[in-house]
Amino acid sequence: MRHPHRICLMLALAGLPALAQEGNALTAPGGGWNRAGLVDKSQELAVNYPYNLIDRGAQRGRRMIEGNLGKAGKKRPFHMLVVNGNPTPLYTDDDGRYARAYAFGSGSNSVEVRTPDGKSLKRVQFYEADRSRPQPVIRVIAAWDDNQAEVDLHVVTPDGQHAFWAHPALTNGGGLDADTVDGPGPENFTMTSPQRGLYQVWINYWGNFGGDGYHFDEATRQRPIITSRITLVFNENTTKERRESFVVPLRRIGELTLVKTFKF
Template sequence: MKTLLIPILLLALPATAQVTIDTPSSGWRNSAGRGEQYTQTVNYPASSVSMQEGQAGSAQILGRIAGAPKGKPGKLVVNGVPMPIALDEKGGFARPYAFGRGSNSVEVRSPDGKGRARRQFVDAYAGKTQARLRVVMSWDSPGTDLDLHVIAPDGQHSWYGERVMANGGALDVDVTTGYGPEIFSSTAPGRGNYHVYVNYFGSGADTGVLTIAQVTIIANENTPAEKQQTFRIPMRAAGELTLVKSFVYP
């Protein structure tokens, strides 16, 4: 009787990307006295989202996705709002973020969605400035420049050329290299009509790249009265200006 030896081929499965979040850390904290910078300095032309030197860990999202494919963004989810996050050549990511007091959550996922890490924390600093109105814009293509514009009831206009309003509302950074996010926040929004626009500024030599913008409007974040609305808007050509939403606050 002959014994047949059947070779078994072991196929190497691709390794799952490992996601590490260095900051923020989980648990309870009090951010009183920490060096949190809200409006970030941006050099033109911008190459990435800038991080202020000396920025406190309580106001940034920092980490790495080891083994992530080059040229693909990760996914960042902050307090339930998803957005792409650009990765450097080593898979690193860095993003300033003005977290509010109370409970906050941060999740980062690898480009294929298989690797992920999550942080849940509570900031107990009662005197922390709270964003009562936040508008978050991101988009799905690299090498493109979309711009967020917010017009307040008194006619003030926050955009990349004049990011800070006299009443304290401000756009944090101008991202010119794709994905975003660009975030407008106001701690004391005036009552009345707001208008949110997206402008397709350009995409390098090719100005006809279709990109989908996602805009989320958040009122009274981290409170029982919180409300969120998310809109997805196709942007087809440079120069296109689209009114995303007109709304009344409060």
């Protein structure tokens, strides 16, 4: 059962511009040379539409991606956030603000905001200089195109452990490092020292949510079929990086789909 503290919390911030411009569309992270220990503000209070991010222990290495898209940011078609080449729909609060957590690895990283027609609104490239930060070897990203839908990523590791919204941190070092059980996607699973063996990746259309919390009313969907995209990234930020993407249609609440099994 989902907890009552996941009811939508909207925080009003004064002085933010109403329209999206290049200068405020992406305010963090900054470009250039970064060192997480000097710029990481993840412990500070932040707005994370539509719920506050909950750190359950698997998210300590996260950084915040933040900005303001103005009044049009919440309406379809959505802007896109592209992190290290991986695009996901960019949902905002009613005033166009967003804050999204991401666990960047060391080395070169990029963050870009694109308009609904695919034009680059703002892009930053930065180099994470802290070599002590864990480097994701397996990353699984799940995103979808209905901001009223609660869709869950599930990953089963070779030792039988199951990472999902109620159990985000695994004892084998894997977990939902930027889990969005408290809001729309993306769901983001990483492992820095993967076990050898068979992995399973599942996607579940759990339900919908609105101003009164979670519910299971199919009629609130914005389109008959929700499109989810699941991306597997191996050896991120290295010369061995490779990725696979899968598009999975979600037609009804409760639908559970095995997206991919793979051996590592």
